[in-house]
Amino acid sequence: MHIERPKQTPSQSFQKKMKATMSESSELKSSKTKPGVNRGLSILDFILRLAAIVGTLGSAIAMGTTNQTLPFVTQFIQFRAEYNDIPMFTFFVVANAIVSGYLVLSLPFSIFHILRNRAHGTRVLLVFLDxxxxxxxxxxxxAAAAIVYLAHKGNAKTNWLAVCQQFNSFCERISGSLIGSFAAIIxxxxxxFLSGVALSHRRR
Amino acid sequence: MHIERPKQTPSQSFQKKMKATMSESSELKSSKTKPGVNRGLSILDFILRLAAIVGTLGSAIAMGTTNQTLPFVTQFIQFRAEYNDIPMFTFFVVANAIVSGYLVLSLPFSIFHILRNRAHGTRVLLVFLDxxxxxxxxxxxxAAAAIVYLAHKGNAKTNWLAVCQQFNSFCERISGSLIGSFAAIIxxxxxxFLSGVALSHRRR
Known part of the structure; x- marks a missing residue:
């Protein structure tokens, strides 16, 4: 039996071309829309990281540089308050410093995500580290907020007095330095959330 | 000009069938491997949620039911320690209760993810809520840990005394109740992390 390979008729070749063009254009469209969304998310992520660096670094510096010396001195003791009098404040400064350091190191990843939309391994890593x-x-x-609360209000049951009555400006600055941290948490x-959205948008 | 639509030759139809079968089998294969990974991740997620419920609920109950009455009484005061003497402990109990409630409500979503591997909207939602x-x-x-630390060690600068010297068994149970919470955090x-991996595995 002789099987002849049929030649393509003009109408068929036209149909094929049309199909190819259409599938190309739809691919082009999808690659324009979805990565566009992801690029926007990545740029937003980058900006949020910059803002978080400002918040955490500001908190660390505000807490670390605050001290107050009371204007009266007894024979042996000068009343002076510093952040490292209380271990939770030291922890606060260290935690903020570590997190701002991490955020600086994560910036290259964020830039990488802007350039390469389909990267997913580094995104998962960043979600975990974040x-x-x-x-x-x-x-x-x-922990710092708990101590600040105690310093402001004291606690009658445990007989812990509110020390903010003496160290007034110290307490005010300490309380203010918490804001940057809580903003960074948000x-x-x-x-x-953005990383999750970016991961779910990949290759739809 | 008359254009005749050529009939498919046997070899062509065979090639087409082969292609269809191959693509089907490859699809079957990919849908067997990747969703399998995701199903495993979802089951693990479900188990972790159950463990976290035990941890947070245990912490809330342990903190909430702890109290100690000292065996001596002055004329007016009975020395008695309870969790709601200190606002941070109340916050601890409330936070643990809320989180364990959330975890119970998230279980149906976790089961949904086991059944439907490709769900991504609810996964992103869970990442955010988690x-x-x-x-x-x-x-x-x-916050509770900061107070427990103070209760154990006190602070000389602020003149806050270590109250655990009196309320010994109270402090021990309070310290123990923190463990469940910190385990749940991990x-x-x-x-x-698992949700991130599951989102990145979807449709590869």
Missing amino acids: GGMMALLTSGAS LFLVMI | GGMMALLTSGAS LFLVMI
């Missing part, structure tokens, strides 16, 4: 750093930062911030939460 | 709940839990746990971190 989560860990958020936990560290939250831990430092809320930024971290948004960054984790 | 992150928020982790922050709440970390905040409660480390579980949350792992769950966020």
Whole structure:
């Protein structure tokens, strides 16, 4: 039996061409829209990281440089308050310093994600590390906040007095330095959400 | 000009069939491997959630039910320590209760992910909510830990005395109740990581 390979008729070749063109254009379209979304998310991520660096670094510096010396001196003791009098404040400064260092190191990854939309391994890594750093930062911030609360209000049951009555301006600056940290925590939460969205958008 | 539509030759139809079969089998293969990985991840996620419920609920109950009455009484005061003497302990109990409630509500989603591997909207939602709940839990746990530390060690500068010298068994149980919370924080971190991996595996 002789099988002859049929030649393509003009109408067929036209149909094929049309199909190819259409599939190309639809691919082009999808590669224009989806990576566009991801690029936007990555740029937003980059900006949030910069803001979080400002917040954590500001908190660390504000807490670290605050001290107050009371204007009266007894024979042996000068009343002076510094952040390292209380271990939780030291932890707060260290945690903020570590997190801001991590954020600086994560910037290249963020830039990499802007350039390469389909990267997913580094995104998963960043979600994990972001989560860990958020936990560290939250831990430092809320331990410090607990002490600040005690310093302001005291506790009658345990007989811990409110020391803010003496160290007034010290307490004010300490309280203010918490803001940057808590803002950074919210930024971290948004960054984790954005990473999740970017991961789910990949190759739809 | 008359254009005749050529009939398919036997070899062509065979080639087409082969192609169809091959693409089907490759699809079957990919849908067998990747969703398999995701199903494993989802089952692990479910187990971790159950463990985290035990941890947070245990912490809340342990902290909430602890009290100690000292065996001596002055004329007006009975020395008695309870968790709601200190606002951070109350916050700890509330945070643990909220998180364990959230975890119970998230179980149906986890089961949904086991059944439907390709779900991504709910996964992103869970990553976000997990992150928020982790922050709440970390905040409660480390605020309580800060107070427990103070109660054990006191602070000379602020003249806050170590109250654990009197309320010994109270302090021990309070310290123990922190463990469940901190374990749950680590579980949350792992769950966020697993969700990230599952999102990146979808449709490869």
